[in-house]
Amino acid sequence: xxxxxxxxxxxxxxxxxxxxxxxxxxxxxxxxxxxxxxxxxxxxxxxxxxxxxxxxxxxxxxxxxxxxxxxxxxxxxxxxxxxxxxxxxxxxxxxxxxxxxxxxxxxxxxxxxxxxxxxxxxxxxxxxxxxxxxxxxxxxxxxxxxxxxxxxxxxxxxxxxxxxxxxxxxxxxxxxxxxxxxxxxxxxxxxxxxxxxxxxxxxxxxxxxxxxxxxxxxxxxxxxxxxxxxxxxxxxxxxxxxxxxxxxxxxxxxxxxxxxxxxxxxxxxxxxxxxxxxxxxxxxxxxxxx
Numbered sequence: 325x326x327x328x329x330x331x332x333x334x335x336x337x338x339x340x341x342x343x344x345x346x347x348x349x350x351x352x353x354x355x356x357x358x359x360x361x362x363x364x365x366x367x368x369x370x371x372x373x374x375x376x377x378x379x380x381x382x383x384x385x386x387x388x389x390x391x392x393x394x395x396x397x398x399x400x401x402x403x404x405x406x407x408x409x410x411x412x413x414x415x416x417x418x419x420x421x422x423x424x425x426x427x428x429x430x431x432x433x434x435x436x437x438x439x440x441x442x443x444x445x446x447x448x449x450x451x452x453x454x455x456x457x458x459x460x461x462x463x464x465x466x467x468x469x470x471x472x473x474x475x476x477x478x479x480x481x482x483x484x485x486x487x488x489x490x491x492x493x494x495x496x497x498x499x500x501x502x503x504x505x506x507x508x509x510x511x512x513x514x515x516x517x518x519x520x521x522x523x524x525x526x527x528x529x530x531x532x533x534x535x536x537x538x539x540x541x542x543x544x545x546x547x548x549x550x551x552x553x554x555x556x557x558x559x560x561x562x563x564x565x566x567x568x569x570x571x572x573x574x575x576x577x578x579x580x581x582x583x584x585x586x587x588x589x590x591x592x593x594x595x596x597x598x599x600x601x602x603x604x605x606x607x608x609x610x611x612x613x614x
Contacts, residue, residue, distance in 0.1 A: 346381060346382075346385045347381075347385045347386075347388040347389040347392070348389075350379070350381065350385065350386070350389040351389045351392050351393060354389070354393055354398070354399075355393075355398065358398055358411060358414065363411045364411060365411055365412055365413040366410065366411065367410070367411040368402075368408045368409070368410055368411070369399070369408040369409045369410075369411070370408050371406050371407060371408050372386065372387075372406075372408075373406075375408075390409060393409075394409070396418055397412055397414070397415050397417070397418040398411070398412055398414060399411055399412055400412055416507055416510035416511055416514065417510075417514055419507070419511050420510070420511040420513075420514030420515050421514075423511050423514075423515050424514070424515040424518070424587060424588070427515060427587040428586070428587050428588060431586065432586070432587040433583060433584050433585060433586055433587065434516075434519050434520075434522075434523075434577065434582060434583060434584070434585040434586075434587075435574070435577060435578070435583035435584065437512065437515070437516050437519065437587070438570070438573065438574055438577065438583075439574070440512065441493055441497070441512070441570065442567070442570040442571065442574065444497060444505075444509070445493065445496055445497065445566055445570065446563045446564075446566045446567035446570065447563060448496060448497060448499070448500050449496065449550060449553075449554060449559075449562040449563055449566045450559040450560065450562055450563035451500060451559075452496070452499050452500075452554050452562075453553065453554040453556075453557055453558060453559040453562045453563075454557065454559045456554050456555055456556075456557050457557055462499045462554075463551065463554060463555045465495050465499065466492065466495060466496065466499075466547075466550075466551045466554065467551055467555075469488060469491055469492045469495055469547070470492070470544065470547050470548050470551055472488045472491070473485050473488040473489065473492070473543075473544040473547065474544055474548075476488055477540065477541055477544060482524035482537050482540055483521045483524050483525070485524075485540050485544065486520045486521050486523045486524050486540060487517065487520055487521055489520060489540070489543055489544075489547075490513060490516050490517055490519075490520040491513070492547050493513065493516070494509060494510065494512070494513030494516075497509030497512065497513070498510060498513075515587060516587075518587070518588040519585055519586075519587055519588065522585050522588075523536060523540075523582055523585070524536060524537060524540065526580075526581060526582055526585060527580070527581065532580065535580065536580060536582070539576055539580075543573070546569045549565065550562060550565060550566055550569075553565060
């Protein structure tokens, strides 16, 4: 496509500002096509030279946009200019990275994560229990998580046990079959994944640490009891038990200095390709012919 005056992809483009504005629009174009399903996971974009010709953008503009899409885990760049980028499925993990960064800068704590889970999980436990007899996979998934916790405790690996506790909460929340809640739960799980391993090591006092370790064992026992109630289809009992347990855990966290453990942003390089990207009338984005 042609612009009035200079062509957008011409080598006379000297200012960084137009590149940023154009690449920002180009990123938005790719995002919208991924969101609409026009670009599907596994699709391969045209090689760089063909995209430049089709979109009428400069090489710096295109490369900047593709780097941002890659940093957002929406594409995987190929090796060399002749290989097109592969479209990826948008991931909860990528969203959680930004969420964890935000919560970390806001000083969010383990108590806040636990409070959200206390609001969500008891009714979810009842929901899962009501369909337990027709959906045995849900019970099997939770049982597997309890087994992982038990094995970690048998090894004396309390850090692994704490990580498995977080995973149990995540699985419980994801089993709702509500896609919006599943996304939120997945983000919450990934954000909490760097907080829960801090629990067994939170105190420098040996006596207090053993007390926290004993709580890990009690948590595993409580998880096992909840799974038993769910498997038996006892929805009301499961909801009541889990709410009581979660409230008791909140009290334990407060009394033992765990409530103030901070959310930690994961060590990633998702923000290493800083910049704003995009393009104006870019036309259709075609896929490489198979």
